[in-house]
Amino acid sequence: VLLFVMCEEQLSAQAHYDFGLRALKSVLVGAGELKRQALAKQQQNPHASESLEAMETKVLIASACDSILPKLVADDIPLFVSLLSAVFPGCELPQLEDKLLLDAILKVCEEDGYDAKDAWLNKILQLKQVQDIRHGIMLVGGTGCGKTSTWRVLLKALSKVDGVKADSYVIDPKAIKKNQLFGSLDPNTLEWTDGIFTKILRRVTDNASLRGSRRAWIVFDGDVDPEWAENLNSVLDDNKILTLPSGDRLKIPSNVRIIMEVDNLRHATLATVSRCGMIWLAEGIVTTEMAFNRRLRLLEKTDVRATFDTLASTVNMTEEQQHLRKTYVEAIRPSFINQPSLVDTALQYALKEVHIMEPGVDRLLDTLFAMISRGLQVAFEQNDANPDFPMPDAQVEAFAQKWLAFSLIWSFGSSMPMSKREALAKVIDDHSDVKKSSSKVALMDLFPNVADGEWVEWSSFVVRMEIDSHRVSSSDVVIMTTDTVRHTEVLKCWLSARQPLILCGPPGSGKTMTLTAVLEAMPDFVLASLNFSSGTTPELILKTLHQYCEIVDSPDGLVMQPNRQSYRDNQWLVVFCDEINLPAPDLYGTQTVITFLRQLTEQGGFWNHDCKWISLRRIQFVGACNPPTD
8 A cells, every 4th residue: 555655646647547446456456366376386386485474575566566567657667666665675576477478479479570679578468467467458658659569469479378269359439439339229119239349248258159268359449538438437347247228237258358559548537547457658669670670571571462463462472573572672671770770860860850740650661661562563563574584683682772762752751841851862862872873963853763773863754745725724634744753653652552641732732633643544543532521420431432332241251342343353442532631520639530541541441330340452542631730
């Protein structure tokens, strides 16, 4: 009790801290479990006996650390250690030891391409400790700090250790209405209809099916606010019961965990926070080096042709293609790994500069690797077009290094003003070993040519145009300039890499015109336009999808794809959302339709009205908006 009082008084004030009675109780319950385990060990090995008092002190310290340490921000950890030694003199922080689990985690990381460093491994082990004590858990941290990866890796690792199969259900509570989440009662017939969460609960608690014995984690990936989170209070506390208006009481079994992934707890009430175990993931947990290594591994493992050409991936890669991929990746690897690395230098410079929208490491790296994948695809296409004269290794290396420099300028600098983008190009030019034919030409004005691995000037792509006098005022006429050629090529890269993107610029700057011109030149894309307003809801997007798409029952479950009667098997639907910044936020600052779009792009699907998950296939999203300064 003294430790908790001192923690509350002396540690910094954070929204996710709670040192009340519920936290104290979870420590005592955890200590009881640890004591039973210690007594069982002592019975097996009577020679290694220690006094009961020493054992109880040890398990109390271990349980307090299991409960409190995971939620502390970095600055509070040394203070907590000193408070602990003040209450329990001479004690040390217990080390997290679970050899079997650690080996399984490292194996999963290797399979999935993760770079397992100590700080992140520690968070995975802490999540294991917290989920042993609590059945409701919150993972709190900013975008790209590894929340999703943490629980996914642990879930797979636990299955490897004990052989129990695991299911995870990811729900974005702010992308759907409350009655769609929990269910609704018909006021006339008093008939109850289950929502997504209640249906999942019934499924995992059904003892008649095999799912009753499987490990089930229900993940709420979205903002926490009282509107929906307060309904879970009886589920998250010791009652473990969800009571429905129909009179049904659903008991939460021991194999179910409820996890909330959230970047801040600005609107969460103390009632919700105190009922959950907390894991705080600081920004530095996933370093840029870890992010580089993971993405390079994925580039080596995945068949990029599957991304760019839906039909090509059905044929296995030949040895020549595998050799080309290896040469390409090895040519760019030093730019990521050597210290100080070119990519890291450019990244740190880009993060310090002004962007039209706030940059994040994750966004910049995703964009970069989409463009790098496109470069590899361009090399594949060059070899396929000239089967008798494949690119020699030296040409592949020269092209890969030049394409990386081109990708860095446009992935890190695309949301910067022109002057800052030119400054970024100068930084990249100064730090890279890529040679230019003339020092007078800026790196911004060059494009890597796959045919010979050399630079060509953008201006050489500009075609001289003759326009009839009556078409001068027509809105669909695009006059080619160096800038439009550059923008067109960059958009082609991102669209081909299936990367969702936002075009940002003042009214009349040619956002829609540029996109339309690009899509007209790419026959594999079909455009569906939507205009957003302050009252736009997810139903508008769903109506548009139903208009152009069909839902098919496939081996992977229900899939929504472009209608086969209207479109070819390799055609993609591009949903263009104009004025994407207009939808009005709700009371808690969330734009429901934007949250729904995030779910479609990140999770690759949505929950329909029958509470079934529908995956999207060959559907891509592009947004357009005015600058936030307008």
